[in-house]
Amino acid sequence: MPDHTYTISQLASEFDVTPRAIRYYEDRGLLNPARAGQNRIYTFRDRGRLYLILRGKRVGFSLAEIGEMLDLYDLDDGQVGQASAVLEKVQRRIAILERQKQDLDQVIFELRNDSRKIEVFLQANSGPIKFEMPMPAGTDPEYLEHPEAAAE
Amino acid sequence: MPDHTYTISQLASEFDVTPRAIRYYEDRGLLNPARAGQNRIYTFRDRGRLYLILRGKRVGFSLAEIGEMLDLYDLDDGQVGQASAVLEKVQRRIAILERQKQDLDQVIFELRNDSRKIEVFLQANSGPIKFEMPMPAGTDPEYLEHPEAAAE
DNA sequence: TGTATAGTTTACGTTTACGTCAACGTCAAT
DNA sequence: ATTGACGTTGACGTAAACGTAAACTATACA
Incomplete structure (x- = not known):
């Protein structure tokens, strides 16, 4: 072959x-x-x-x-001309990929949640669905407890 | 905030x-x-x-x-107009992301190997580095044992 | 009053990763 | 002999995701 x-x-x-x-x-x-x-x-x-x-x-x-x-x-x-240069590049690339993987895991997690909620909705066929909007890092944790306190 | x-x-x-x-x-x-x-x-x-x-x-x-x-x-x-349509989309997306994650894991794994080999090389400072070229699925396993048998 | 700073719109330019013809070669089969 | 099927090389087109001026506005500050 x-x-x-x-x-x-x-x-x-x-x-x-x-x-x-x-x-x-x-x-x-x-x-x-x-x-x-x-x-x-x-x-x-x-x-x-x-x-x-x-x-x-x-x-x-x-x-x-x-x-x-x-x-x-x-x-x-x-x-292997510039092995150390190559090493640097490879390691930088690994770091990027690992961040990407974390992002990926989180996106998958969220989509799974959404998926589950939609399924429940389709079964119950009543009431609006409540999706979650994830907060960026640095969000005041107090906000997560009392979001309605935020006047828009 | x-x-x-x-x-x-x-x-x-x-x-x-x-x-x-x-x-x-x-x-x-x-x-x-x-x-x-x-x-x-x-x-x-x-x-x-x-x-x-x-x-x-x-x-x-x-x-x-x-x-x-x-x-x-x-x-x-x-x-939620077409919840079931949305559901389908979300689930297709999840499937794609999971394949992507597998690819990502494999790429990271391979790059880690390369990185390690370069490091060893930089320490020993001798001999060529042997990177591995991963085989696509469907590769005759026998080939992995006797690659030199392949005349090019 | 002038200048620096930060924002705006409009519009054209650019890179990447191909798609899409057009025009042609080649070989096997009818 | 010709018709496909498959291959080739240009060459131009295109969608996405911005970059890059150009020309203008508004506010702040010395």
């Missing part, structure tokens, strides 16, 4: 993207498929890179950022 | 965005600050909405999607 190759539309349909998108990734230097004459031929490794590209996209990376990360993975062939 | 109001630049510096961005969110219907003559005045609630907008952005929502979610939070005043 690893020595298998793929056409552009095979990969496109497997990963549910358009051939145009895949060619675009090549334009941006994220892929470098071999050619059979004029046609692109994708190796197993190319497929792996495409997988990483799409996963990177799903978590919000730009193609440029994904490119840097792929370069990282390509460093395995020797010359 | 809840009756406090904010100028555009106060919110901009607090949340580290430009006034231009905040006005743009208003253009897209995500904010509706009051006016003092010509100038915008943001209430505590407006600030909360801005907070939600930015958090939504961090997890990859488009402004249009964020707008829908904010509308969801505004449903608290009665009329």
Whole structure:
């Protein structure tokens, strides 16, 4: 299977993207498929890179950022020029991703609550739904107890 | 504190965005600050909405999607027209977010590995670093044992 | 009174990530 | 021989999310 190759539309349909998108990734230097004459031929490794590209996209990376990360993975062939610089970048990226994960957890939590409330509403079919508007950090805790005290 | 109001630049510096961005969110219907003559005045609630907008952005929502979610939070005043339609949307969104979270976890895990390896390298200062290229689902497990068998 | 500061609108520019033709090559099958 | 099916390279279009002046207003302060 690893020595298998793929056409552009095979990969496109497997990963549910358009051939145009895949060619675009090549334009941006994220892929470098071999050619059979004029046609692109994708190796197993190319497929792996495409997988990483799409996963990177799903978590919000730009193609440029994904490119840097792929370069990282390509460093395995020797010359780790500025390892400490790379280290810094990777660690900054990890910090960003962890904040993102916290945000994600919170959003999921809130949406679950909303979902549950809507379900209850659909069962009871009566009364308005009360969603919660989360307060930003730094909110006076006293406000949470007596919100109606706030004159608008 | 809840009756406090904010100028555009106060919110901009607090949340580290430009006034231009905040006005743009208003253009897209995500904010509706009051006016003092010509100038915008943001209430505590407006600030909360801005907070939600930015958090939504961090997890990859488009402004249009964020707008829908904010509308969801505004449903608290009665009329839940198509609660079941909303429910569907919310649940689809949850599913997407959970996949995103899995991707995020995996990316973080891999970056941690890379980071650790770079650190070890910087200590030992010898030998090339071996990063791991994760395989997409469907990879022949046998390949993982004998990758060199793949002739390129 | 003048200037600095903060806000406003209008409008055009920019980047990213593709979509969408158009025009063409190639190979297999009818 | 021609018709698809699949591939290619331009080239232009587009939506999103702002950036960046330009020109103006209003308030504050020395």
